[in-house]
Amino acid sequence: MNIRRSDPGLKIIIVGAGKVGQTITETLTQEGHDIALIDNDPSKVREITNLYDILGVVGNGASLEIQREAGVDQADLLVAVTDSDELNLLCCIVASQFGKCSTIARVRTPDYSADASYLRDKLGLDMIFNPELESAKDMARILYLPTALEVNSFAHGLADMIRFKIPEGNRLDNMSIRDLGMTITNDILICGVDRDGEVTIPSGDFQLRSGDIISYVATRKESSRFLKEIGFKTRQVKSTMIVGGGRVTHYLADLLLKRGIEVKIIENDRERCEQLTELLPRAIIINGDGTNTELLKEEGISEVGSFVPMTGIDEENILLSLYAGKNSNAKVITRIKRSNFSEVIGNLDLGSVIYPKYITSEAIIKYVRAKTAGVGSNIETLYQIFDDRAEALEFRITEQSRVTDTELIDLRVKKGVLVACILRGGKLIIPSGHDFIKSGDNVVIVTTRKGFTSITDILEE
């Protein structure tokens, strides 16, 4: 999908041509920005410059000369996503000191991430993000509500967007959305349905069917009432088994233990196990090969409440998830780092699937869109939902504009756009045609279009 822009777009430098660097490059070029990509490895640069319309520069991204070559003097933003946290920070410092551009660094080591906000302010960076912590948070949210495939929250947790699959023989099977509103609850809004890979924003006549994956927005309380009503459990999982003891495991286990969820970690490397016992004293650390089915059985995979394979290899994780799906009733979360095969993966029974690279690109796109936004509204949060085929955006309305103070029914909203909810004064409004947007509201928009930077983009030209 290509978005034509009338304005020339931002000048953005990306340092690091890894998986994340490539994903960001892809999405940002699609949104029409001028990208210069810096990496040490000429072959990687060549590969990516052959795919996208960008400028490739080979060299050390932290060196001023290389940054100059990439055009740091005129750049609006530098994003550092190399493997090394230190290099990322240095890149940003150099760029912000000499180039006067905004900077974003990826910092993943737990040692630094604790002081992320302090570092950010002292070093003059605009944003430090930690995709591993973010993906751990995403996974934790799913484990708090294991029915869901994905949970995204808006306005600091005031509203949740929850995605789940309608199972065989559920009440919702063959129910139209209008009936749902009348018989079950009117306080939720179904904002997207994925049927056989096709994402639609449903109207009132839309018939739900078993096998559909639906996303809805509601407050936490409403959401759990709704799920109970249609016969789902809404309690958080009791226990979790994690295979692989990397950084995300550390963050995830920490979050789960705080909520009183039992955590068992299986890690192959003895030394890492010892580190983990020090870092997570309340977790059970098992030293052994997590891909050994005997060990999994012995450690009780059949009784465990949830299972999260997090080895460094995607294929192993997929196999482990499939195995767990066969041999237990546990809630399964699969993390996939490379998603070149998302069409194939979609057909497998992998439970919730988490793509860490989208988490990074979401954060950066949000930042970039907010920077290009016109006056009147700010992007607060952005989620790529249904594997980036649709977007959910939260705008904060700061000023009067064409969308404010007009009943929604009178607005000429583009096709494929839905005003999912309005958050006003700590309350969530599921909008009907007679509600309107006021200055000071937070508004959540769900859309299959892309490239929205301001709330007025939802209107027809």
Add this chain to the structure above:
Amino acid sequence: MNFGMIRFILCQVMRIEGLLLILPFVVSLAYNEKAGLYYLALALILFVAGSIGCFFKPKDTVIYFKESCVATSMSWILLSIFGCLPFVITGEIADFNDALFETISGFTTTGASILSDVESLSHTALFWRSFTHWIGGMGVLVFLLAVIPMSGGSNINLMRAESPGPSVGKLVPKLKQTARILYIIYFILTVIEIILLILGGMSVFDSICLSCGTAGTGGFGIRNDSFASYSTYVKWVAAVFMVLFGTNFNAFYFITLRQIKKALAMEEVRFFLGFVFCSTVIIFLNVMPSYATAGSAATDSFFTVTSLVSSTGFASCDFDVWPMNAKLILVLCMTIGACAGSTGGGFKVSRVLILLKTLRKELSSFIHPKIVRKVTMDGKSIEHEIIRSVNVYLVTFLSVFVISTLFISIDNNDMETTLTAVLATLNNIGPGMGKVGPTCNYAFFSVFSKYVLMIDMLAGRLELFPILMLFHPQLYKGLFKGLKMP
């Protein structure tokens, strides 16, 4: 192979050629020549046919390197075939083979002519002949990229296939912007030259034609004696612009950014200017005795060196009668050619530099067998991949040269003529030595030899491989399958 996309690109090129053919029609209006109507008719036909072809955009718009190469070489062949039709229809060059030779020579900026009496042509034909140089100089696909919105990054391959040099990069992140910057620089330089020539007392028509010829480093003259009868001022202006158009355009881009130091620090540009200076001095010393004044000797030697090194091929005197030493230096100029990223042809200065540096590296490894050293250019080490491609290019260049010479030798001309005819066409220069010298033309070759030379011109302009690829049978796999299922 994505034949749909190749078809789409070819149709776009046809459309552009249709638009460009309107310009000679405008010229014909100025001189009240009826021939212009043929140009207009052809322009309309090409534009309509191209537009119809473009209307159906293929679903799969991704093209890889091979598609780009094929699209590029096919575009150039098509351009030349349609471009020669006006000459045939108006009867000014009645023979199709000759007209095609003349047009390919124009588009590839060679400037080798089969006409013995240029002055008898109409103004329209003269303008179109010179204008093909201007189009071919920067390249029609680069033009396409500059004006037509094309999505996807894979289009860099199109530019790579058409632009000269061992490694083609971008000036700014967006390909479209890069192509535009190149064309803007090209256009502005051409306009400056036109103005300077008019200030020298030349007629507007002459200065436009000659500036187009210089800008594309082509070399079609509009007088039978090429440049000999023009004033010294005109010769110097043209010579300086030939050097400029033979320079890497990146240098001009740096100058527009006010980074003059960076432009002057480019090793390729320095080597190029140094080479031009040394050759001029040596040739000047060689030819001094046969000239009446040092001034005219200096003018002719500078003009000839710049004309041949930039692969333009204008002639201000008959350099075929110069001493052997001077002539061999001229052959060297012809072989090395202009900078990469310029409109000039030849083997390219940057390739020569890389080869010389590799040679030095190899030499030092004889002295210190375990030495670790990298070839660098402008302070940056050059990837092994590029060095390898330069070496392969040299071998290919020589093979094409040898094979073409063998074919041409069937015509049974003398050694000098045979060798320099191939050299002058393969390097897109124009005049060679002997029977193809500056005062002669290519009309006497057999039809077969002419076609060999035409292929040489195209191969030389597109840096060999895109044209050679067309001879690879693997490429045509699936072509007929694709036709059956549209």
